[in-house]
Amino acid sequence: MEPLKVALLGSGSVGTQVARLLTAHAEELALRVGAPLELIGIAVRRLEVDRGAGIDPSLFTTDAPELLKRADLVIELIGGIEPARTLILDALASGASVVTGNKALLAEHGPELYEAADRGGVELYYEAAVAGAIPLLRPIRESLAGDRVQRVLGIVNGTTNYVLDKMDTAGLGFAEAVAQAQALGYAEADPTADVEGYDAAAKAAILASLAFHTRVSADDVHREGITSVTAADVASAKAIGAVVKMLAICERVVAADGSEGVSVRVHPAMVPLSHPLASVREAFNAVFVEAEAAGELMFYGRGAGGLPTASAVLGDLVSAARNRVGGSRGPGESTYAQLPLRPMGEVITRYHISLEVADRPGVLATVSKVIAEHGVSIETVRQQQFPAAGTDAGGQDRASLVVVTHSATDAALEATVSALAGLDSVAAVVGVMRVEGEN
Numbered sequence: 001m002e003p004l005k006v007a008l009l010g011s012g013s014v015g016t017q018v019a020r021l022l023t024a025h026a027e028e029l030a031l032r033v034g035a036p037l038e039l040i041g042i043a044v045r046r047l048e049v050d051r052g053a054g055i056d057p058s059l060f061t062t063d064a065p066e067l068l069k070r071a072d073l074v075i076e077l078i079g080g081i082e083p084a085r086t087l088i089l090d091a092l093a094s095g096a097s098v099v100t101g102n103k104a105l106l107a108e109h110g111p112e113l114y115e116a117a118d119r120g121g122v123e124l125y126y127e128a129a130v131a132g133a134i135p136l137l138r139p140i141r142e143s144l145a146g147d148r149v150q151r152v153l154g155i156v157n158g159t160t161n162y163v164l165d166k167m168d169t170a171g172l173g174f175a176e177a178v179a180q181a182q183a184l185g186y187a188e189a190d191p192t193a194d195v196e197g198y199d200a201a202a203k204a205a206i207l208a209s210l211a212f213h214t215r216v217s218a219d220d221v222h223r224e225g226i227t228s229v230t231a232a233d234v235a236s237a238k239a240i241g242a243v244v245k246m247l248a249i250c251e252r253v254v255a256a257d258g259s260e261g262v263s264v265r266v267h268p269a270m271v272p273l274s275h276p277l278a279s280v281r282e283a284f285n286a287v288f289v290e291a292e293a294a295g296e297l298m299f300y301g302r303g304a305g306g307l308p309t310a311s312a313v314l315g316d317l318v319s320a321a322r323n324r325v326g327g328s329r330g331p332g333e334s335t336y337a338q339l340p341l342r343p344m345g346e347v348i349t350r351y352h353i354s355l356e357v358a359d360r361p362g363v364l365a366t367v368s369k370v371i372a373e374h375g376v377s378i379e380t381v382r383q384q385q386f387p388a389a390g391t392d393a394g395g396q397d398r399a400s401l402v403v404v405t406h407s408a409t410d411a412a413l414e415a416t417v418s419a420l421a422g423l424d425s426v427a428a429v430v431g432v433m434r435v436e437g438e439n
Ligand SMILES: NC(=O)C1=CN([C@@H]2O[C@H](COP(=O)(O)OP(=O)(O)OC[C@H]3O[C@@H](n4cnc5c(N)ncnc54)[C@H](O)[C@@H]3O)[C@@H](O)[C@H]2O)C=CC1
Pocket: 009, 010, 011, 012, 013, 014, 015, 043, 044, 045, 064, 076, 077, 078, 079, 080, 083, 101, 102, 103, 104, 128, 129, 130, 132, 185, 186, 187, 188, 189, 303, 304, 305, 306, 309
């Protein structure tokens, strides 16, 4: 059988490992595909960089458009929107199947890329784009194609999990933990994408699109990053037997009139230690998928890092290559449901509210009354030592009050916090964080 020509775009953390594995395992991969996979070139920005990994230096080129023209299969690992978008569109138009790990691009331009793949009669695969090495998109798209997914909940960003874990268990500062995640190859080229939640939002959009057969873009996702998470929040979580995690939550929601919609959000939240997500450490990811018939499924593994991510890329490459050898195509985009996106205010959640209050009789009653007036009920209320753990604020006439609510709409909880902030007896709202995951 004629070799299939593979062009690789990008030789960074992931691309270098893909090139290495493609070369090292060439014989086995050929047997699995039914044809040799010939790496015909690697597009890079600068030729003079030493990339090691035993890659033939003659493969490197700075002319990505020219390289694409000769390829049957293209792997895009440069990241970002342009030139990745144009290069992928050109590859699909020229009849090459494409494998990418580029969640930012998929969450913004997914439909355009799918349409180009359809027009070209080729495939677009991106298992690496969400939760790195973890097989997650294929199970949702294929294994669960006969079921109805209700909810996808998990940790999908390795960098933020690493940072929060190091703040919690090693007492590391935010900046130091981010620098470590960068050095380990977990972070995006610009780590703002990780810590501000853009990366998780893109992944959540991809997950929701596949799970609910609905086009969801990154802009549809309610996004809050971890830059405002303080050492005090981490300490407050500990005090209630929880840990702070950056979550992605995609839910099928039913309105009062029975119509279905979708809500998608990413934000930090306190997760009880008894919940399996609480023990996800370092840059690991874990995702729960709840489906009507299957019930709860859990996916766990390395969500970031060059080598683990390369595994997902090569899995997709083998699939696309096999289909090419067999003259078949895998499933394309499925958006028949087109469920409406529901606003954040309708989401049902719980809040952990940390207040600095006047230390005098009647304050607790006033705070409780305001909470009740908003239709919110209290799960626990606690007067903490003052100053509260992890803070250095304080005054002798002040007390620290921590309220954990029962479930209510996010809008009601937000209004509750605003009303509390306006009380004379409340000196400051020290911290507010959602609490997710059953005890
Ligand atoms: N690092 C990780 O853990 C994971 C990364 N991804 C995704 O995989 C992709 C690659 O990520 P990394 O390897 O971590 O990024 P990286 O920043 O280490 O590598 C990207 C490489 O592409 C090169 N590049 C940029 N523009 C180029 C151009 N026009 N032509 C040729 N080369 C160009 C850069 O010089 C760099 O060497 C991104 O889309 C990222 O979101 C997905 C899952 C995990």
